[in-house]
């Protein structure tokens with residue numbers, strides 16, 4: 001298993017939910033410079049600032065209400081609080097896990113990535129890792145869990161098909177079609193005050209699920225159909241994704257002997273993963289069969305899908321299945337939650353919303369199709385998405401296990417230390433970002449140097465280096481298309497108190513997303 005211990009008590013869960021939340025991944029690797037190596041003058045790891053553990057109870061007691069000084073601090077706020085109390089490099093130990101190093105300084109973050117090597121190590125989620133190793137041995141190279149050479153081989157296959165802009169452009173039209181269906185659906189979802197229903201986030205997940213499974217499985221599943229049967233295979237997908245994430249969190253942090261005995265939570269996770277694996281296998285086999293029947297000429301003249309390319313390049317259907325599972329697990333809740341933050345930020349920042357709509361009116365002529373060239377021109381729209389990823393990121397930090405000993409801010413950080421680059425803390429810090437609490441898409445446009453962060457390592461919402469998000473281009477495409485189409489048609493308003501957010505595996509709204517959408 002990863003170094004995160006399962007079987008933690010509730011207080012320890014607080015710190016560790018933060019860690020799980022960052023577990024998911026550019027291509028720059030530079031050799032470490034001398035000052036990065038630990039030197040005899042480095043102060044020992046034991047002296048790195050952080051809450052000191054006491055015998056037996058470690059730091060667990062600090063989370064106990066009425067006793068501990070960290071009680072009541074949510075996983076979302078914990079890294080910020082630790083950094084406020086102890087400085088930009090904080091060690092948290094004594095939670096029945098190996099120590100965790102929280103880092104919220106762009107220079108140190110850059111150091112983490114500069115020294116990660118060609119096979120960056122990120123702890124996998126142990127329950128999913130266990131599932132693959134024990135039940136789907138043929139899928140254990142999956143990007144979400146594998147490390148080392150096994151990860152690198154599969155990642156290079158995925159990069160060739162999913163990270164190439166020309167392959168992604170093929171999806172502008174189908175992603176546009178999915179978003180169009182979603183927008184039609186929105187019309188019937190609104191109440192008489194033109195407000196969206198309490199469960200609108202679930203609808204967003206259907207949109208993200210329909211979009212990404214089209215990429216991963218070459219199939220329109222029908223998640224957005226009005227007459228979707230909730231008991232059908234498709235109708236159960238969003239619920240099953242939810243089951244996977246809830247079970248993962250419980251197995252990872254709860255006091256559960258799931259590896260020794262089959263607990264109900266483990267069975268729930270296994271059931272959902274079995275359904276996904278069977279569904280993906282069936283569809284990948286169909287595509288492999290279709291490819292096998294095609295002549296060489298047909299193959300050469302055809303615009304191949306991402307899945308077709310992957311199957312042709314790898315000659316292995318298991319690669320297609322693992323790819324689909326990675327995309328579904330990493331690509332539905334992330335994009336849905338991030339887009340919900342974007343819509344909320346636009347609804348609560350009318351001036352910025354009007355600037356975005358003015359750009360759409362200027363660049364997108366009535367009746368003109370949505371194309372890759374048009375999206376390229378929507379600079380303010382893309383800046384708004386980037387700003388939402390800074391101000392309300394769905395992933396708040398990036399996890400790495402150090403590949404070598406380091407000298408960080410004068411402290412010796414041993415090889416193998418689990419480090420959390422707390423990007424959200426940096427993104428909200430006045431030290432690194434001018435006017436950090438304001439939603440200012442213009443800060444990402446040329447000419448606004450005074451609003452830019454002090455370093456490119458402050459805002460890295462998709463991670464960095466060879467292990468960065470493998471779905472970034474698709475996530476960007478989905479968000480750009482939906483945002484452009486929605487804001488061209490509707491104006492968004494918010495008439496409620498600030499909604500609550502919670503750090504689960506990803507950050508999510510926990511109060512209803514009751515946006516009002518009015519025809520422009």
Ligand code: HEM
Pocket residue numbers: 022023024025122143144155212326327328330331332334335338394395397398399461462463464465466467468469470471472474475
């Ligand atoms: C707004 C949406 C998204 C955000 C903010 C996001 C963010 C991230 C982050 C921070 C990582 C970890 C990067 C690192 O360790 O350096 C990651 C990894 C990953 N993401 Fe995303 N992601 C999003 C959407 C997607 C989508 C749509 C897909 C699928 C098409 C996807 C697939 C993956 C995969 C497979 C990994 C693991 C990559 C590896 O370890 O090689 N993500 N993502």
